[in-house]
Amino acid sequence: MAGDSFGKLFTVTSFGESHGPALGCIVTGCPPGLELTEADLQKDLDRRRPGRSRHVTQRKEPDAVRILSGVFEGVTTGTAIGLLIENMDQRSRDYEKIKDKVRPGHADYTYMQKYGIRDYRGGGRASARETAMRVAAGGIARKYLHERLGVRIRGYLAQLGPYTLEPLDLDAVDSNPFFCADPGQLENLEEYMIQLRRDGDSIGARINIIASGMPVGLGEPVFDKLDAAVAHAMMSINAVKGVELGDGFKVIEQRGSEHRDEITADGFLKNSSGGTLGGISSGQDLLVSIALKPTSSIQKAGTTVDTKGAPAEIVTTGRHDPCVGLRATPIAEAMLALTLMDHYLRHRAQNADVQVGGRIGATATKR
Amino acid sequence: MAGDSFGKLFTVTSFGESHGPALGCIVTGCPPGLELTEADLQKDLDRRRPGRSRHVTQRKEPDAVRILSGVFEGVTTGTAIGLLIENMDQRSRDYEKIKDKVRPGHADYTYMQKYGIRDYRGGGRASARETAMRVAAGGIARKYLHERLGVRIRGYLAQLGPYTLEPLDLDAVDSNPFFCADPGQLENLEEYMIQLRRDGDSIGARINIIASGMPVGLGEPVFDKLDAAVAHAMMSINAVKGVELGDGFKVIEQRGSEHRDEITADGFLKNSSGGTLGGISSGQDLLVSIALKPTSSIQKAGTTVDTKGAPAEIVTTGRHDPCVGLRATPIAEAMLALTLMDHYLRHRAQNADVQVGGRIGATATKR
Amino acid sequence: MAGDSFGKLFTVTSFGESHGPALGCIVTGCPPGLELTEADLQKDLDRRRPGRSRHVTQRKEPDAVRILSGVFEGVTTGTAIGLLIENMDQRSRDYEKIKDKVRPGHADYTYMQKYGIRDYRGGGRASARETAMRVAAGGIARKYLHERLGVRIRGYLAQLGPYTLEPLDLDAVDSNPFFCADPGQLENLEEYMIQLRRDGDSIGARINIIASGMPVGLGEPVFDKLDAAVAHAMMSINAVKGVELGDGFKVIEQRGSEHRDEITADGFLKNSSGGTLGGISSGQDLLVSIALKPTSSIQKAGTTVDTKGAPAEIVTTGRHDPCVGLRATPIAEAMLALTLMDHYLRHRAQNADVQVGGRIGATATKR
């Protein structure tokens, strides 16, 4: 199986190139009886959509999703859900001039070497355009998790280049183009992005994602710990180069007496572990953080080779995101939703009838 | 499928509890014709073995591995390879006194909630003892990768609590109990560990792993990028809370003009990406870094509850590693070997007959 | 993973209901560099298409397939191939009158019990209409197998109710609406089908499928023998209730001295085993035979219950195949192609560099 599928029970399989006629995916394993409309999925697609602000790619795509199967009279039937988004603004002529060049920092070289052929129009399959289907499919998982289990997944921009941003007001995230929960810094971000565009350059970012209302018990021993599944999901997003759970890389300098989350009858006293113990969800908030690299498609000239190996210079003038992190929040949320949904079904398959007492639930510490 | 399997084509499935009679695994998909003896696997098992120095758990386990199938007249036959290690020094009576307590930072609570039952002897399935089988299975992958493809996988301790350690001499790694490549710091590490034990506390660590001699083309588009597979593999190791490829979290503050690895006819000018482009190996060194938390089994008293939810105090007096990072290097190496081997076979299945020119190989920059 | 996927490396995942807006599938794992157009797939789709003769359902569907991704400048790129067929002639009002009845011999009852909801229009997901996507996807496999490996897959109608049909002229199969290779019997079949329609009844059939030019070595030990994979593939086709390889059920009365296919330097002396030994292809022709039940959608009144459990009478007047076996030949061929393609890639992944002599190839007996 090539890498176009995610999940073992709640499974998404996608197809589609940046400049092909359409993108699509098939979601299998969705429990029946979930109310579902295209509007439910469009909401998150609109959050990810290009052209929403002047700080992201100006490609004009409505990204209107169609549900082609698996929903009957407004509810899921339990059978495969086919989703389709047509590409409207392809402008593939933009790519003629770089078709013979190997763009540094892009998949051009590796796809060419792996397959002996590549669709050079906008990165083809390697384009972040495929993340639209992650968001569409993730919307189904998200709705189920929220309506049936009370899980809420929220992300925010935690750092943009030099600016560290606090999660002061998560409700503000959707009212600004940065997915920023630190409204006092918005002006700085605006100015930073304007200067960046003038410089013809790009910048990295950090996104944090939190799942609250977590069920206890998700994740499997050994190789499929929830941590591993989350890391896999996040690192599969284009441009992600680092993943942390809980205190992440800070644990290196922590002592055990400082790191371990002590427990009282009222719950955990803190959440350094980030919501898992032994790889299985503890009911605490799941805390995930990811690092996204700056896009390599910039207007500053760079050194490279052409497809025959001869030296060349490259300048990317197409429509690109100067900070891919700016549109990554709904994608990361979607990937977390898909991961949790899959592990919820895996857990339920094996342990549906387990009865336990002593749950430390009411006051499980969030942060 | 529960989480006991890793890999799609080169697959390891393992079993075994910390204090059960034995651990074992089955490796399937190994190409035939590889010379293989138990000694080949024992080498890495000995590097991971408990009791090797005074800084790690004093449990006495020879960890002698037996090959029960899949090898005939000294070479692999292509059929399933069964491996077995018997547990010798179980001392499970140590655990009687904590069987009714929920150890903070451990899987006690989550296993109990997930399954309604748990093997409380030394963490049962959640014990890091299972990593012995990762190392054994990884040894097969490692041998194939090295002998057939020229891939070399090496790890080292990059940070121990406050001490940052440079990869000055990778050949020194196996001659000290810290897997340290920075010999000038050995004395500091010794003293630090002695003091830590006196304190009855534990500490986190960072391990870096490098694969050199990499084939180009490993990894799949979209969800199974090599980055994602590596992140999954690493985050599945007990105590790992963060994973980075290449520049990792440093990319957040990088600009595109700084991050992108420019290309000349002689190869890449640097390796910020850490060896993948678009999720597929570029032939550059694969650069991986992981953070391991301090173990929660320490002698400092902590607050917790018992299995009935009543407040309790816990002190762990058993045989434990004060820094789980100290034995993690061969485990991380093994997981990287398993990941690369699996992706090599996946790549070969689809692309065995692809012919390409223009490989940037000879001088692909390593770091 | 629900049952919408087939194959481990060359994988088809499909969606679509009989009366939804469209059917589609995603094919992953296809090797790059294969020339592929929609016309290549349309050929077999036309063979399966409804309305081709008066003996099959009169639903009018052009079944025009679109390739939405994975093909660039006329060749496969190695990335996911999205295929789509729009439903044109849905007439779902036909189904209003049976929406509250449980049709005997159909999936109505079981889908209702499994999912608590069902799309009653023409069987929804359980309709044989989904087999269009098997044929489309199978066309890709078939083309690869034929062009790269020289494998040829041909099926024919071997029995229609009381008429046993010999494979006298396989080239005649596509020139009559029965996929019959026994031209002398065509008149009998015509008359039989006319009388059957007058009776308002349906009939079962046997289809045989042969793969010639087989590579040696396809199939895996133990659970994934090629025989098992073929049986899985065939039994997944709607209405199939029996599968045989080689001599099939006749082996019950055979002695070992009669059954075993003796070997000479020139090849096997016969082919009772049907092309596999120990579950692995021997290079002989692969001989498969399947039994298809008569459709339960007939005009003769039958006894049943309604969805509330009350007694009811049912008569099916819609557009149905009086012999589902008549259109099954291209479907069975497609499933065999998908099976062989998947196993070819699995075999190549593990054994790409195995060198052997002594192949019994030149004259491997076919029948």
Place this chain on the structure above:
Amino acid sequence: MAGDSFGKLFTVTSFGESHGPALGCIVTGCPPGLELTEADLQKDLDRRRPGRSRHVTQRKEPDAVRILSGVFEGVTTGTAIGLLIENMDQRSRDYEKIKDKVRPGHADYTYMQKYGIRDYRGGGRASARETAMRVAAGGIARKYLHERLGVRIRGYLAQLGPYTLEPLDLDAVDSNPFFCADPGQLENLEEYMIQLRRDGDSIGARINIIASGMPVGLGEPVFDKLDAAVAHAMMSINAVKGVELGDGFKVIEQRGSEHRDEITADGFLKNSSGGTLGGISSGQDLLVSIALKPTSSIQKAGTTVDTKGAPAEIVTTGRHDPCVGLRATPIAEAMLALTLMDHYLRHRAQNADVQVGGRIGATATKR
């Protein structure tokens, strides 16, 4: 993944050669809380054991199974269950004389071609000896299905060469060495087998397996119909060349009005379909029938080639079953148990909270 694993959620992965030191398997996904001892598994292993009567191979193997993990204080913990059986009576010197010959009807040729190497001792991995692990693992599934869901799985010898045997008394099956439920024919069978041994020949057989007390809803749409899963499971057993569900190949000559199982408020009027509708279990008895070929290891001289391709004569004098069907009943039962268990968990994962009325359960016709 090579073919050593079966099942997606309740998964068995096995290893072991006929003449290696041991056989073993790992069962993952077993729900926690099931009481389980080695004696529970030994029961079926003893039914399959060689040397039980003079009509089967005289190899002396106690086949004593050890549980190495996954069971704590007498109940399953939900973690991986490791099982091990040591080979005691290997006598591999028997095979020296045939090591250079390609036995007709055996996997010698295909394994050699596939892997370039083979373990010639008793067929190595291709030996039916691996079925011991199927029976051991199947015993766990069987116990769960029976205790938790009330499913009962029983098989019997339905035909031995020319003798057709009726299921007159299923309780008699375990009191004779033929798994025969038709006691009046035992004497014929005895005589037939004695004469067969005198002839130095072997014979085929038919085994029927029935699962009663079936839950409704097992099986998935499209490719993973329960029929397909059962066919896969059965056809993976050594020597099986045909599989039927319900009326099987008889459906070819049936009319729809005859085949369809009509329904009344009291249940189905008959069971031609064999317990599935649209690939999903209906609650009726699951009726499966399989054909096993005669073993090719016989004392009658046969024509073959040696491993260099030169003509040779072969006579097999080792310890072999003159009718492999005689020991196949517990193996087929085990495979059915594994299939149903896996599909029960798959169904529960997706549909655990589906509430439906109108179940036709009380009087679902069995035959």
